[in-house]
Amino acid sequence: MRNLFMLLFLVGMISCDKDLPPVENEEEVITDVVLTFEPAAGTQATTVTATASDPDGEGPEPIGIVSDITLLNNTTYNLTVSFKNGTTDLTSEIQTEGAEHMIFYGFSTDIFTSPLGDGNIDNREDAVNYSDQDINGEPIGLATSWTSGAANTGATFKLVLKHQPSLKSSTSTVNDGSTDMDLTWPLTIN
């Protein structure tokens, strides 16, 4: 009897180990967003990048919009968006799961000559020039094209990335699904 108890106690104790929790590839939290505006060929404009960074992740420090977006007037740019957690790139994941993701764009009214209007955050039907699409033919938004209008200051440029599993369609809006990114940059056109 006594031996049985000792054995059971030892069995119970063996299950203890003194390890640290495992190091994980953090794939949930986006800490950096980079917008890269590449001018179309044959202009004098240079590539513009704008970032938003939340280095402490879910810590109390708010994100920093690291730089304003400053574009040259009347120039066409191709915009690509990338997402990171630290050094881990998360963009390809979103690309692969394109059928579940969509980036919506909002901007000050008619600040661009193409697309006109104020973007599809308030109304899905409003124009945005998507250059990519998912397997269902719906836009994803990682690649878009923009033609700036006349010089302007005090404008804004907003992106909302939505995760819409089983919800994304030709009519799904910014209110469908859950928000993975919701950021606004100050925009200046020189």
Next chain:
Amino acid sequence: MKKHVALNVLRFIVTAFSIISLTIPSFGQVDSCTYSLEGRIVDMETGEPLPFANISIKESKIVAVSDLNGEFELENICNDEFDLIVSFIGYKTVLHHHDIYHKLPVIHMVKDQVLLEGVVIEGEYHGEHIRSSAIAELTKAEIQKSGAANLGELTSNISGVSMISTGQNVSKPVIHGLHSSRILIINNGIRHIFQNWGNEHAPEIDINAVERVEVIKGAATVKYGSSAMGGVILIDGNDPELHSDLKIDLKSNFKTNGKGGGVALGVAKGYDRLGLKFDLGGNILGDQQAPNYLLTNTSMKDLAFSGNVLYHEGKFQTEIFASRFYQQFGLLRGSVTESLLDLQQAMNSEIPLYTSEFDYIISTPHQKIKHDLLQVKSSYIYKEHSFTMNYAFQSNHRREFDVRRGTNNEIPSINLVLNSNQLDFEWILPEKERLESKFGLQTTYENNDNLPGTNTNSFVPNFNNFQTALFGIETFESGNNVFEAGARFDWFVTEIRGRNTDAVSTPYIHNYSMMNASGTLGWIYNTQNSFTSRVNIASSWRPPNIAELYVYGKHQSSIEYGLMHYTLDENNKVIGTTLTSNNNLDIQPEKGLKLIYSLEYEKKKTQAVLTAYLNQIYHYLYAKPAGITKTIRGAFPYFIYTRTNARFIGADMDVNLSQSTKLKHKLSLSFLYAETFDHKPLIEIPPPSVNYSIDWNTGMKPFDSFNFAVEPSYTFKPINYPRIITIDELISAETNGENIFQNNEEVFDIFPIPDGYFLLNAYARLAFKNIFLQFRCNNLLNVPYRVYTDRLRYFSDQTGRNFVITANIQI
């Protein structure tokens, strides 16, 4: 002449020896026939005492008859072990192998025709409590009638006990406003060790195996352990019985709401020295239904099995119990929000987002939990002293799945294994001049590990806890008074191993320990005219749990920082800290002091209990709002764990009235007012409620019993609830860069507090030979309502009308 003298001398010697042997107590032989046994006989279904029942000891002439209070005393018992026979006309005779060291047995008898069997509950050893504290119990009949789906729902049938939930499938019991790591759940004499820190972590208890529930409403830390600040819930299955025929118990239930149900099979047999019992059961349920819409992704399924072997030989008894409980269930899909605006969207929706067609499929978000238990309990009686050893090994594996991108949707975000060992020793001394003494040593060792492969930072760190305690309880009887005093000394030591959420996952190791002494004093006074009053004051303590100290980041719709993970700068601004290894931490435990008074009245037709209490908790840990931060997803309020002093004042009342043999009334009231010492509100405090039931026994033939009952209840709007700050106000404060919590750090809510609501339940039950059938309807009026202590009240109503059909058969 010589022969005559020799004969006289011989006669004298024989006489002298006889006289001597009668006066000197014989060694090696137990005191001759001076044992006595006191006990009580009650009706199992009503709980009422049974006077004039016959109690006898098999193969002896010792008999007794129970008095008007159902109490009896058997005297001049020769052996310390015997078979007790209890009989009463119209009721099933109870045969029970008993020993005098199990004091104050309560024998529950059932009528001849009823399905249930009579049960003997041995008061002292198993689940014996500090008697001066208010104790409430649910009888087996009440458990059978309740149709509860889980422990939280079951115990909320007791006044003063309610529940805190995260949707339909997650419920945790709340005793006098305290829950989670502030109450203890004791299952079969074992502390149920699980991830008790989260509101959405329900205890993994198989509801089918619960035959008896007792709730100790006082702070019972001295006898049961740290964390019993609010009280203790004692759950028991039936022990295997010796000398009993093969019994097969088949239980089944079917629910219309969720279109599911379950079955459970129990087999028990008792031999001379061996008792065996095996149970197996499972439940399945599809999406549940609120009155106006379906609650998508609220399906669940579970499976439980257990085996119990009892060996009894003279003064020695040992019991081995093993069980496994496995459960998987979904949480309302429409409750998943990743940003404040998402949350606002979801809260403003009439119908929860993502509502779709009925199915049984469990998708994200969902939980998978598995709880294994192996227990060995032995007791030995030596010269009227009783020694008990209770060992248990538990393994709790919890996986929580959130809605995630791509293949990560199949991978848990939280994957924790908590293994624990507990070893308890208890020594009960024989009663000496009305003084009873009990001493114990309790030791627990826990190990918590995060399993790899979640692809997200661990939410809580790994840890090892070791806790050991020594306690003593003295009970002294004097006339109509019983006095109790107890003291306990605890030592707690822990090592925490975690990783920060920085780019390189910087590890940290923390060590700390704490010691605590606690005590209890109580007094029971029995008047001659049916009143009993009990008063108890007890101190309690609780080491902070892992989440209160170490969480960092977003969980569901809020961001929280544990006590260790932030500091305040000179402007009282919150700075997140990167944890580094430290062996010199000084962590303070919570300390509580609970005063509880209860007055009981018991006469022929009426039983009433009134309980009033005051519980003060010092260094009470809670999460208060400290600011709004903006992450990539948007703005979020964040909460920091901090300390305050809290006060809980309340009263419960239960009245049972038998108007006639056919009509029985029951009324329960619960009231609780909670605040911090500076009169600020606390969150999630259960609102006052009133429950009433009326049960009518039709006496209709050919059924053995055919009853109808109606159970109306009213839950009031919460009192002293937190202020409301809307999401718009939070977002505009963040946009304007203002810290709206700077001048007021009181807790807040973002959703209006639900109004009071009226609910009506009803049931019809009948028993016929060995079959029991119940047809119950919950929320008969299909009322849409929201429960203040359910976190998912932001998103949906509670379930609507539900017909629960129960069919039990015993072979």
